[in-house]
Structure formats: C-alpha cells, structure tokens
Amino acid sequence: MFDKLEALETRLEELESRLAAPDLYDDPANAAKLLRERNNLEPIVAAFREYKAAQHTLADAEEMLSDPELREMAQEELAAAKGDIERLSAQLKVLLLPRDPNDEKNIIVEIRGGAGGEESALFAGSLYRMYSMYAAKRGWTAEVLSASETELGGYKEIVFQIAGEGAYSRLKFESGVHRVQRVPETESQGRVHTSTVTVAVLPEAEEVxxxxxxxxxxxxxxxxxxAGGQHINKTSSAIRITHIPTNTVVECQDERSQHKNKDKALRVLRTRLYEAEVEKQNAAIAADRRSQVGTGDRSERIRTYNFPENRVSDHRIKLTLYKLGQFMDGELDDVIDALVTADTAEKLKAQESA
Incomplete structure (x- = not known):
C-alpha cells in the first residue's frame, strides 16, 4: 500500500508542476482532465503526508522515553501518535478503494409508475419533487427531458437530468422499486393503499x-x-428516435423546438445504450459493481414510504427514520450517507478477502 502511496505523491507533484505551466491552458480539455486527476489525488496524498508526520512523531516520542524528565510528555505524544496512525491507516484504505469511474458524472433519472394506477403516478410526481429538492439543496440543476402526465397531475413516466459534481456518487443507490403506503386523496373510506414506483439512475453518457x-x-x-394550447395543432416538434440495432425507442416532446427535443432525446438514448453496455460487461466478468447495498435492479424493492406512520425504511441496510415529511422535502443525506458507508464497508471486506 505504501509503495502505491509514494507513487501517488510523486504523481501529484508532477501534476502541480504541469498545472502551473501557462501553455497547458491552450488545451482546455487536457487541462480539465489534469485538474480532475489532481483533485482526486489531493485528499489521498494529504492523508498520507499526515500519516508520515504521525510516524515521525511516534519515533521521536519513543526516543524521548529514555529521558526520565521527558517520559510523561513522551507517553502522551506516543499515545496520540498511535491513535493518529490507526485512524489514518483506516482512512487511507478507504481512499485507495477503486473509484467508480461514473461517480462524478451527471445522471439521468427515470421514474415510472408501477402497481397502483393513479396513486402510483401521483407518487412518481412526489419522488420527482423529492429528487429535485435534493438537487437544489446541493446546488445541482434538474431538467425534465420527457414526461407523460396523468389527468390528476401525476406521471406515468418522467425522465430528467440532474447535473452537478458527484451526482451519480450520491444517487446511484436509488435504482429499484420504491413502495408507498398512504391514504389516496380519492379514497373515501380512509383506507391505506400500497403502490409502487420504479426508479432508474443512469450515469449520463457523453459522446466520448x-x-x-x-x-x-x-x-x-x-x-x-x-398540454400546449393551439401550438400542438400547428407544428410537428415532437421527436421519436429509434436505435435500430437494439430497437430502443426514445421520445421527447417537452420543448417547442424540434432541435431541442432531438438533443434531449439523443442524450437519453445515448445514456440508456451506454448503461446497457456497461451492465453487459459487468455480467460477463461477474463484477460486483454495485455492492450488497443493492444490485440496482429495478425489480428490487429498496425502500418503503409509510405516510400514516411518518416512516421511511430502507430495506437494504435495515434503516428506519421517522421523519418522512423532511425526507420528501429533499433531506435525503441521512439515508444516502448510510448507503455510502455500507457500500464502502462491503468493498473493504471484499478487498481484505481478496
């Protein structure tokens, strides 16, 4: 591990020297690539340098133990240094875990109503609002790419992009079946109904x-x-793109501009095909890309939202919180942090077994 850390420290020094050269910025794409690499290395190297400093402190404290006048101070420094070394060693193991290459990407989220008819469609709208509010809290942007609304304001399907640094790393565990238990507005006898919605979170594929x-x-x-008033009777602005080899079909009609609809549809199509290719490769090598936290399968029930009990339960990590209202208002970090922690622990376990 330490040979690798030494190499990463050397690489960071090379990057800092290269990034200081004015001519680098004549090639913005390369400059951006090197900046991303530097930003990824900085926390690892900072922890490694702190670890080496703690090692030096430990060695100095051990030397001081032989001096009776300094023994008490040396013992305190020794204990502190050992604690720092243990903490930083664990931190470095986590920092050196293989990174998901998609973690920093924007995402495309697809939400579809499942079992439950109109109530399911309404909850699809609630989830769209929830993710949009979470994105806003983190300074990200959300943009609807396509939507199929119902008469009561729900969605049979809604596809939207969330753009922001680390969007995929935070929301990738949302893929799966979300179950809602609540009394629908149309229920006259106050009975609780159970409905489901499927969510798919895909890293947005770029042309490269x-x-x-x-x-x-x-x-x-x-x-x-x-909706659209007279406009819909005058122009054919909606776009349907079919990828002939896979028979994948994407439609977009949200914009009045045919060009904008085509651009959005191509973004969704490229992302779906890219994700399908990645999944095929993962299956071929039996890679555990998505940890025990969840397979990401859209058929897997991952979470229940129980409105009468003000409860949200994530079944993968057996976490239950009694603050459903705040959760639906985009305060997702308690659950997302727990999912990330569980995923990291599973990766560390797999690494140690290997």
Missing part, C-alpha cells in the same frame, strides 16, 4: 463514452400531445 452511428438511427417527427 458511447458513439451513436447516425446510420443506426431512425428519427420521426410528430405533433405533441397533451
């Missing part, structure tokens, strides 16, 4: 991640449906 060959695409235009 997945190339779409124009020859593989069929692009159709049609008139928008739903």
């Amino acid at each position: 991640d997945f190339y779409l060959d124009p020859k593989d695409l069929r692009i159709d235009t049609f008139r928008s449906s739903g």
Whole structure:
C-alpha cells in the first residue's frame, strides 16, 4: 500500500508542476482532465503526508522515553501518535478503494409508475419533487427531458437530468422499486393503499463514452400531445428516435423546438445504450459493481414510504427514520450517507478477502 502511496505523491507533484505551466491552458480539455486527476489525488496524498508526520512523531516520542524528565510528555505524544496512525491507516484504505469511474458524472433519472394506477403516478410526481429538492439543496440543476402526465397531475413516466459534481456518487443507490403506503386523496373510506414506483439512475453518457452511428438511427417527427394550447395543432416538434440495432425507442416532446427535443432525446438514448453496455460487461466478468447495498435492479424493492406512520425504511441496510415529511422535502443525506458507508464497508471486506 505504501509503495502505491509514494507513487501517488510523486504523481501529484508532477501534476502541480504541469498545472502551473501557462501553455497547458491552450488545451482546455487536457487541462480539465489534469485538474480532475489532481483533485482526486489531493485528499489521498494529504492523508498520507499526515500519516508520515504521525510516524515521525511516534519515533521521536519513543526516543524521548529514555529521558526520565521527558517520559510523561513522551507517553502522551506516543499515545496520540498511535491513535493518529490507526485512524489514518483506516482512512487511507478507504481512499485507495477503486473509484467508480461514473461517480462524478451527471445522471439521468427515470421514474415510472408501477402497481397502483393513479396513486402510483401521483407518487412518481412526489419522488420527482423529492429528487429535485435534493438537487437544489446541493446546488445541482434538474431538467425534465420527457414526461407523460396523468389527468390528476401525476406521471406515468418522467425522465430528467440532474447535473452537478458527484451526482451519480450520491444517487446511484436509488435504482429499484420504491413502495408507498398512504391514504389516496380519492379514497373515501380512509383506507391505506400500497403502490409502487420504479426508479432508474443512469450515469449520463457523453459522446466520448458511447458513439451513436447516425446510420443506426431512425428519427420521426410528430405533433405533441397533451398540454400546449393551439401550438400542438400547428407544428410537428415532437421527436421519436429509434436505435435500430437494439430497437430502443426514445421520445421527447417537452420543448417547442424540434432541435431541442432531438438533443434531449439523443442524450437519453445515448445514456440508456451506454448503461446497457456497461451492465453487459459487468455480467460477463461477474463484477460486483454495485455492492450488497443493492444490485440496482429495478425489480428490487429498496425502500418503503409509510405516510400514516411518518416512516421511511430502507430495506437494504435495515434503516428506519421517522421523519418522512423532511425526507420528501429533499433531506435525503441521512439515508444516502448510510448507503455510502455500507457500500464502502462491503468493498473493504471484499478487498481484505481478496
């Protein structure tokens, strides 16, 4: 481990020297790449330097033990240094865990109503609001890419992008089935109904991640449906793109501009195809990309939202909180932090077994 840390420290020094060169910024893409690498290395190297300092303190304290006048102070420094070394050693093991290459990416979230009809569609809208509020709290942006609304204001399906540093690292464990237990507004006898919604969180694929060959695409235009007033009767601005080799179909009709709808549809299509390719590769090598915290499978029930009891329960880590109202207002960090911690612990366990 320490040979690797020495190499990373040397690499950080090289990066800092390179980033100080004015000519680097003639190539913005390369400069951005080196900046990201430096930012990733800085916390690891900082902890390593602190670890080495603690080792020196330990050695000095051990030398001082032979001096009767300094023994008491030496024992205090010795104990503090040993504590620091133990803490930093554990911290470095976590920092050296392989990083998910998608962690810093923007995400595309797909929410679909499941069992429960209109109540499910309404809860899909509640989840969209919840994630949008969480994004706003973190200074991220949320943009709807496509949506299919119901008469009562819910969503049969809504697809949106969340853009911000680390969006995937924080929300990647949200994929799966979300179950809601509450009394629907349309329920006259006050009975609690159970409905489900599926969520998929995908790292947004950029053009460099997945190339779409124009020859593989069929692009159709049609008139928008739903809200829009007279506009929908005049122009064919909605876009449907079919990826012929996989028969993957994406539609977008949220914008009045055909060009904007096409751009949004291509972003969703590229991301879906990229995710499918990644999943295929993971299955082929039986990699445990998503830890025991959850497989990310959309058929897996991951969480229950019980409104009568003001309770949210994450079944993967057996965590229950009685503050559902705050949770639905985007205060997700208690659960997300616990999921990240559980995932890290599982990766450390796998690393130690290996």
